[in-house]
Amino acid sequence: MAERGSTDPADTAERTRRRFARRQWRRRWLAWRYVAAIVVLLALVGGSVYALYFSTWLSVQGVSVAGTSSISDDAVREAARVPEGEPLATVDLNAVRSRVESLADIRSADVTRQWPDRVLVRVEERVPVAVVEIGGLIRGMDDSGVLFRRYRSVPDDLPLVKAGPEADVATLREAAVVIAALPPDLVGEVIRLEGETVDEIRLVLRGDREVMWGSADESDLKAEVLARLLDQPAGSYDVSVPSRPATSGQADAADR
Missing domain, CATH: 1.20.5 (Single alpha-helices involved in coiled-coils or other helix-helix interfaces)
Structure with a gap:
């Protein structure tokens, strides 16, 4: 052991x-x-x-549209031309956005992927601040001077812009700046805006009154000055140099 x-x-x-x-x-x-x-x-x-x-599981099965009011969702989808059935990951979002923004009524668009199988197109529509009569057609104009929507007649709530024969795109843009600078109550007083050139803009108001505006420079200040001047009965107001406004003539009180 x-x-x-x-x-x-x-x-x-x-x-x-x-x-x-x-x-x-x-x-x-x-x-x-x-x-x-x-x-x-x-x-x-x-x-x-x-x-x-x-995989078909993550392929495009549809397009959602948000932000529309005057333009139809189908019109946005048609312009977007998103290739359904193709992989969602390969969709060119910038190309889709560019196609949607080519629509006259669309100011801007934002395009995103909505996993697993949809594309979302969110749009901001143009808002008319006035209408312009060109070639017998009445078109809406936004605050940047872009023409878009058509109208059968001049709407009661929008002023008419009458451009002279020498007016160009710059003149329309200046006119839009002027309209956009006016407060809502003053816009309601404007019958039309006449623009021969960018430096010769004139407003025709209700009551047979007119306003010499000049260029679109200092439009916000000119709008403030004009609002105060309108308390004075006159037929013509000149705010082309807002630091030295002037009035003349008598307005037709019966039409005011």
Whole structure:
């Protein structure tokens, strides 16, 4: 019988072999763990690429439109020409926006992806501040002088801009600046705006009154000065130089 405390060489060898085997297994597991992580990562990337660019699950199934009032949603969709059935990730949003903004009634557009399968087109429509009669057609004009919507007749709530034969795009733009500077109550007094050139703008008001406006420079100040001048009965008001306004003549009180 072996003495107490003695070690059997066979048992010692077996324990050593087992410890070595465990260390070897741990080393292999550490190596394979990194390989497995790389395989999983590649699988995830490959699956994402497939889902984004090849799967019908993330393809365009429709176009949502927001912000319209005077123009129809279908008109916006038709202009957008978003390719349905194609991957949502590859849709050229800038191209869609440019096509929508080519519509005369649209001031600006914002186009975004709505995952998983839609495109959202949010628009801001132009707002008319006046109407312009050109070539027998009555067109709306926004505050930047852009012509868009057509009207059968001059609306009661919008002043008419009459451009002279020498008027150009710059003249219309100046006229728009003038109209946009007027407060709402004063816009209601304007029958028409006449512009021969950018420096010769004149307002015709109700009550057979007229306002010599000059250019669109300092239009906000001119509007403030005119609002105060209108308290004085007169037939003609001159705010072309707002620091030196003038009045003359008598207004037709019966029409005011």
